[in-house]
Amino acid sequence: MKIWLLDCDVDNYDNLTWENDINIDDVQTYDGRQKFANWNPVKVKRIYDKEFSNSPGLSSHIPVFDKIAVETVKDFLSGNAEILPLDCNDGEFYAINVTKVLDCIDYEKAEYKTYRDGKRIMRFTKYAFDISKVSSEHFFKIVDEPLRRPFVSDEFRNRILSNNLTGFKFELAWDSDEC
Numbered sequence: 630m631k632i633w634l635l636d637c638d639v640d641n642y643d644n645l646t647w648e649n650d651i652n653i654d655d656v657q658t659y660d661g662r663q664k665f666a667n668w669n670p671v672k673v674k675r676i677y678d679k680e681f682s683n684s685p686g687l688s689s690h691i692p693v694f695d696k697i698a699v700e701t702v703k704d705f706l707s708g709n710a711e712i713l714p715l716d717c718n719d720g721e722f723y724a725i726n727v728t729k730v731l732d733c734i735d736y737e738k739a740e741y742k743t744y745r746d747g748k749r750i751m752r753f754t755k756y757a758f759d760i761s762k763v764s765s766e767h768f769f770k771i772v773d774e775p776l777r778r779p780f781v782s783d784e785f786r787n788r789i790l791s792n793n794l795t796g797f798k799f800e801l802a803w804d805s806d807e808c
Contacts, residue, residue: 630760630763630764630782630783630804630805630806631782631783631786631801631803631804631805632756632758632763632780632781632782632783632801632802632803632804633780633781633782633783633785633786633799633800633801633802634778634779634780634781634799634800634801634802635692635778635779635780635781635797635798635799636689636778636797636798636799636800637682637684637685637686637692637693637796637797637798638682638684638686638795638796638797638798639686641679641682641796642679642680642681642682642685642686642795642796643675643676643677643678643679643680643681643682643685644675644676644677644685644686644687645673645674645675645676645685645686645687645693645715645717645722646673646674646675646676646687647671647672647673647687648671648672648673648674648716649672651671656688656691657776659688659690659691659724659726659727659776660730660770660775660776661727661728661729661730661770661775662728663711663726663728664711664713664726665711665713665726668711668713668714670713670714670715670716671715671716671724672715672716672717673687673715673716673717673722674717674718674719675717675719681695681719681720681796682695682794682795682796682797683695683697683698683794683795683796683797684698684794684795684796684797685722685796687724689777689778690770690776690777690778690779691724691725691726692724692725692727692778692779693715693722693723693724693725694712694722694723694725695720695721695722695723696721696723697794698789698794698797699712699723701788701789701792701794702768702785702788702789705767705768705781705782705784705785705788706725706768708729709727709728709729709766709767709768709769710725710726710727710728710729710768710779711725711726711728712725713725713726725779727768727769727770727779729766729768729769729770730769730770730771730772730775731762731763731766731769731770731771731772732762732771732772733758733759733762733763733766733769733771734753734756734757734758734759734771734773735757735758735759736757737757738757739753739755739756739757740753740754740755740757741753741754741755741773742754750773750774753773753774756802756803757803758803758805760805763782766780766782767781767782767784767785768780768781768782768785780802781799786799
């Protein structure tokens with residue numbers, strides 16, 4: 630089993646930015662909290678005049694998908710994320726608010742740095758997951774990093790690749806065969 634960190638290809642495709650200044654506190658609410666009930670589409674705009682991908686960059690921990698990408702992986706998002714429409718003059722895009730935040734790290738095998746208090750994790754240098762807690766998960770964040778990039782399953786990654794969707798980048802976070 631493999632778990633991947635999801636990212637977007639900001640170097641080869643156009644990216645989005647907030648049309649108006651956004652409050653950093655608002656951005657930090659993409660930490661597992663639900664937003665759909667009070668959602669008003671946020672106005673975004675393109676940064677360059679390059680081709681858009683199916684996953685343009687906006688913020689490192691808030692994935693953005695176009696309509697095609699949403700339809701392609703909607704079953705993986707269901708129950709794990711909210712699909713929040715964005716207001717964009719240049720296309721139909723959605724912020725993907727990851728609401729599934731799991732306590733699934735195998736701390737005995739993971740490697741990480743802590744803050745001075747020795748309790749809170751600053752960052753992981755090597756991820757290790759409790760396979761019993763992630764074996765049926767496809768799209769999630771972890772309790773130690775709710776404001777970082779989401780994790781996806783091999784099945785999610787393969788669906789994106791087999792449908793030739795552009796702009797998605799995957800970094801291998803963990804391979805159960807290597808444990």
